[in-house]
Amino acid sequence: MSLPDWWYGVLGFSPWVAIVYTLITTHITIVSVTVYLHRFSAHRALELHPGLQHFFRFWLWLTTGMVTVEWTAIHRKHHVTTETDDDPHSPRIHGLRAILFRGTEFYRAGATADTIDSYGKGTPSDWLEKNVYSRFLFTGIVTVLIVDIALFGTIGIVVFGVQMLWIPFFAAGVINGVGHYWGYRNFECPDAATNIVPWGILIGGEELHNNHHTYPNSAKLSVRPWEFDLGWLWIRCFQSLGLATPLYTGPVVEKVDGKNQIDMDTTWAVLNDRFEVMARYAEAVVGPLVEEEYRRADRATRQILKRAKSILCREETLIQESERLRIEHIVDNIPVLATIYEMRVELQAVWSKRGGGGEELLTAFREWCSNAEATGIQALGDFVEELKSYSIPTIAATTS
Ligand SMILES: [Zn+2]
Ligand SMILES: [Zn+2]
Incomplete structure (x- = not known):
């Protein structure tokens, strides 16, 4: 059938x-x-x-x-x-x-x-x-x-x-x-x-x-x-x-070879690109320094350095209580990581200073850069060096 x-x-x-x-x-x-x-x-x-x-x-x-x-x-x-x-x-x-x-x-x-x-x-x-x-x-x-x-x-x-x-x-x-x-x-x-x-x-x-x-x-x-x-x-x-x-495909910035000063253009370009800048801070500064500390650490310290890069770079509002304790522990015991952690928090705080027609932002950003250079940490110095080359593109592209 x-x-x-x-x-x-x-x-x-x-x-x-x-x-x-x-x-x-x-x-x-x-x-x-x-x-x-x-x-x-x-x-x-x-x-x-x-x-x-x-x-x-x-x-x-x-x-x-x-x-x-x-x-x-x-x-x-x-x-x-x-x-x-x-x-x-x-x-x-x-x-x-x-x-x-x-x-x-x-x-x-x-x-x-x-x-x-x-x-x-x-x-x-x-x-x-x-x-x-x-x-x-x-x-x-x-x-x-x-x-x-x-x-x-x-x-x-x-x-x-x-x-x-x-x-x-x-x-x-x-x-x-x-x-x-x-x-x-x-x-x-x-x-x-x-x-x-x-x-x-x-x-x-x-x-x-x-x-x-x-x-x-x-x-x-x-x-x-x-x-x-x-x-x-x-x-x-x-x-x-x-x-x-x-109409828009994400921030567009230009890196100008040899540009070595922080002006208003740098500041706006860095502000537009701040998520990328923070992501690179994690990759180029925090990551390598955590690794270096991990290599020379004893067993007990290695324990607290596990996944330390992501914890030290995490958005404030998403940090859980246990992670906050680990951050405190790292900051109290490893001075170089304490410095780059504090510098990260300060850089994050720079973005909120957008009043006063940009002057406040420029001042805060300049101050952050000179503080970063003053730490003498190589990775941080290189990072600032690259930021200085940022500029706003002459022809604003809307498509890529
Ligand atoms: Zn959506
Ligand atoms: Zn969603």
């Missing part, structure tokens, strides 16, 4: 076609979220052609039922309140499991009138939005279900299930949960955001969440040469077709 024809869908496609179809449709959804909702709508990191905007809005309505104003508002609020009680989805507050598997619930709860009012500016409110997308929220999803079953019969139901779970799990769960929990950090941005893996493919580059929290208005999420951002590749494709213009 053979199964009835409708079992395989009216067109009788094979399961392989169903798999390819699922991968393509979910990928388009991911691109809609990362390029349209995230980089364009929430952060204004690029311009998008109106036709492309309409396509993404239509696709998101069809496959997710998400409303642009809600997504945008909740996400902007997340950046403003990261890792506090007001954060709409912090695994540090609510636990990783909750965010990973119940991400959409947190999203729903976050979409209050208040949040939308304060954070939802500049999102579409045209006829289509009012009369179709936000009014018939689930019509798109039901249409997809009908199309899936028509194409693939009973397999279509599985296809539909995967399509519907893709965004809640990968976008709401993995990025908002894992992206603030596990992974590596290029930069000590003032929250717990991490890069999950260096190759942003499965979720279109959103894996690089530590880079994103460091440079939230950048259209490009990869920073290091070995990192890959698929969403950025799409933006470049759209750009070559005249459909997109990246």
Whole structure:
């Protein structure tokens, strides 16, 4: 006995076609979220052609039922309140499991009138939005279900299930949960955001969440040469077709060979690039000195020097009690590490002196540099030497 024809869908496609179809449709959804909702709508990191905007809005309505104003508002609020009680989805507050598997619930709860009012500016409110997308929220999803079953019969139901779970799990769960929990950090941005893996493919580059929290208005999420951002590749494709213009891709500084003084240009360039500067302080100053101390230390001291580089460079608000005790122990016992730790904290404090039209910042930065040179620590001196070569580029590039 053979199964009835409708079992395989009216067109009788094979399961392989169903798999390819699922991968393509979910990928388009991911691109809609990362390029349209995230980089364009929430952060204004690029311009998008109106036709492309309409396509993404239509696709998101069809496959997710998400409303642009809600997504945008909740996400902007997340950046403003990261890792506090007001954060709409912090695994540090609510636990990783909750965010990973119940991400959409947190999203729903976050979409209050208040949040939308304060954070939802500049999102579409045209006829289509009012009369179709936000009014018939689930019509798109039901249409997809009908199309899936028509194409693939009973397999279509599985296809539909995967399509519907893709965004809640990968976008709401993995990025908002894992992206603030596990992974590596290029930069000590003032929250717990991490890069999950260096190759942003499965979720279109959103894996690089530590880079994103460091440079939230950048259209490009990869920073290091070995990192890959698929969403950025799409933006470049759209750009070559005249459909997109990246507005900002992270700080641009120029290093001028032979420049050996700290002027206002140096100060602004260093301020713009401060996350990178702090990351290099960790790599070029703290790392080598910790290693040197480790080599000559006795057993007991080696114990407290384990992972000392990351602890000594950690963003203040993320230091746990046990780590604070270790920092104290290191500072009390190893003078050279005490010096570079204090210099790091002081350098961090320089960035906050932005009043007085920049003069205050320039003075504080100069003072920090001469203090650093006065320590006589070679690595610190070299570091200052390099900072002096910083300048603001003559032609400000907006794309790279
Ligand atoms: Zn985040
Ligand atoms: Zn963001």
